[in-house]
Amino acid sequence: MPPAAIEARDLEKTFKGGVRALTGVSFAVEPGTVFGMLGPNGAGKTTAVRILTTILRPDGGSAEVLGHDVVKEPGVVRALIGLAGQYAAVDENLTGRENLRMIGQLTQLRRVDASRRADELLAQFELTEAAGRSVKTYSGGMRRRLDLAAALVDRPPVLFLDEPTTGLDPYGRVAMWATIEALVGDGTTVLLTTQYLEEADRLADQLVVIDHGKVIAEGTSSELKAQLGKSVLDLEMGSDEIAEKAMVVLGNQLGRPATRQASVVEIPLDEGPRDVIEALRLLDDAGLAPTGLTVREPSLDDVFLALTGHGTTEP
Amino acid sequence: MRTAAIPVAERRSRITPLRAVKDTLVIAERNLISYTRIPEALFFSSVQPIMFVLLFRYVFGGAIRVADPGGYVNYLIPGIFVQTVAFGAVQTSIGLAEDLQKGLIERFRSLPMARSGVLAGRTVADLCRNVLVACLITGVGYAVGFRVETSVWGYLAAVLLILMFAYSLSWGFAVIGLSAANSETAQVMSFPLLFPLTFASSAFVPVQYMPGWLQGFAKYQPVSEVIDAARGLMVGGVADVAGHVEVSLVWSVGLLIVLAPLAVHKYRTRT
Numbered sequence: 001m002p003p004a005a006i007e008a009r010d011l012e013k014t015f016k017g018g019v020r021a022l023t024g025v026s027f028a029v030e031p032g033t034v035f036g037m038l039g040p041n042g043a044g045k046t047t048a049v050r051i052l053t054t055i056l057r058p059d060g061g062s063a064e065v066l067g068h069d070v071v072k073e074p075g076v077v078r079a080l081i082g083l084a085g086q087y088a089a090v091d092e093n094l095t096g097r098e099n100l101r102m103i104g105q106l107t108q109l110r111r112v113d114a115s116r117r118a119d120e121l122l123a124q125f126e127l128t129e130a131a132g133r134s135v136k137t138y139s140g141g142m143r144r145r146l147d148l149a150a151a152l153v154d155r156p157p158v159l160f161l162d163e164p165t166t167g168l169d170p171y172g173r174v175a176m177w178a179t180i181e182a183l184v185g186d187g188t189t190v191l192l193t194t195q196y197l198e199e200a201d202r203l204a205d206q207l208v209v210i211d212h213g214k215v216i217a218e219g220t221s222s223e224l225k226a227q228l229g230k231s232v233l234d235l236e237m238g239s240d241e242i243a244e245k246a247m248v249v250l251g252n253q254l255g256r257p258a259t260r261q262a263s264v265v266e267i268p269l270d271e272g273p274r275d276v277i278e279a280l281r282l283l284d285d286a287g288l289a290p291t292g293l294t295v296r297e298p299s300l301d302d303v304f305l306a307l308t309g310h311g312t313t314e315p
Numbered sequence: 316m317r318t319a320a321i322p323v324a325e326r327r328s329r330i331t332p333l334r335a336v337k338d339t340l341v342i343a344e345r346n347l348i349s350y351t352r353i354p355e356a357l358f359f360s361s362v363q364p365i366m367f368v369l370l371f372r373y374v375f376g377g378a379i380r381v382a383d384p385g386g387y388v389n390y391l392i393p394g395i396f397v398q399t400v401a402f403g404a405v406q407t408s409i410g411l412a413e414d415l416q417k418g419l420i421e422r423f424r425s426l427p428m429a430r431s432g433v434l435a436g437r438t439v440a441d442l443c444r445n446v447l448v449a450c451l452i453t454g455v456g457y458a459v460g461f462r463v464e465t466s467v468w469g470y471l472a473a474v475l476l477i478l479m480f481a482y483s484l485s486w487g488f489a490v491i492g493l494s495a496a497n498s499e500t501a502q503v504m505s506f507p508l509l510f511p512l513t514f515a516s517s518a519f520v521p522v523q524y525m526p527g528w529l530q531g532f533a534k535y536q537p538v539s540e541v542i543d544a545a546r547g548l549m550v551g552g553v554a555d556v557a558g559h560v561e562v563s564l565v566w567s568v569g570l571l572i573v574l575a576p577l578a579v580h581k582y583r584t585r586t
Contacts, residue, residue: 016586050421054425055425076325076328078328079327079427085421089419089422090419091349091419092417093349093352103422105337106428150422
């Protein structure tokens, strides 16, 4: 087996005030793949990324990027990685081109080469028109693209993307996904964190689910989905009372737990379409007609419910 | 994986003194460009000192008696120099706190650059700005009647002394900026420190007119020392100028030796 591009072993980190952000996180990322780290806010994803990018020192455990220890050889690691995050860390007072040229010079390109590389990236990220405007005037999506471009100035073999689409509108999100997919095509190893199951599913070859500073599940996206993510049938019953009656009918006769969110009854589909037919037949027999029906993929909330017994919002 | 990248990365991860200087200049350029695009920062460095000059020259100045050759305006301008660069240093703390808040510091810390680059770049940019501020105050001073009574060399030595002191002060405010939760806090933390240092000093009023309990502080605190030295070098009329110059140099160098490593430490370990 080739050495891992990123390897974390039993990473631990406790912040001042006793907040235990990581309590022993281990994983390995194969070269040239996209690795997804999925978890709710505060799960420890950003802390893990900050340790792997040498910004933070772990309290316990160790980590390597392309065989270089992040604590013992931080300089080498920094020369091998790119980091783009949810904050879109660019200087608002500079123009897009000035930002990229500055990063280029800081990664030791000569001024002319830094300018050339900046123009290349601006074109690649469709920012050429806005290149001479200060970043203050950019939209959220443009800032995010510039931030990603800044992470790529040095053509790093390993790229860290910390929640690259959080806060973007659906259009911006889809565009960002396409960009990330194109990057992976040229052999870059990517570690990305996300709160969205859909995003991890679309982009990541290999996944860990992280909660309260621990890895609680790992595998490929389809393995995880098979393990946890049954499709869910949502039945809109029109009112809370009717929904409650439907719960009783389905709970008794379908033989599996249904849950209720206001007037919507939710049923996990163990056996696919047959469950839908069965549920509708039972309701029809009981004289209860749903006013709406949706079959949806499990959300992160459902995954967490299945894995931890709590949703993403509870502590 | 591009394995060829690894030896290259090892070579490139070496931080030489030349690299540190280059990184400093890149960051300094960035901060200077930024300055010209932040109206508040431009206001702080230009309109504010002019207002102070006019305020003390024409509003309060008539009521303040000084024995200086050339009268109160000659007493005032060296004080304005030091007060302005000290106030300007607040921009260092605000700017760094903003960089932290916006995640820029995180990005810099993930780059293969010198650890001192971001702070040295910021303080060097401040130094450049202070050179312009010194020219501005000289111009405004001359317009309201200030005259150098010693020599051009005396004046230049005074400006150099003030710039050195301001540079050390910038590192102190860098420590504040890196300790603050956000730029507003940085500003709030800076002013309670600045006001006593600049106003309870010999900048605007001779220390002997202050109450006894205040004189002890006002007379020996570093800002007064630098002002007295600068005043002696520019317009004369100060006893023991050499002594004040010496004490000013000791303060400037001492503060730098203590504060610069402290600031870099804060930069590296900020979580």
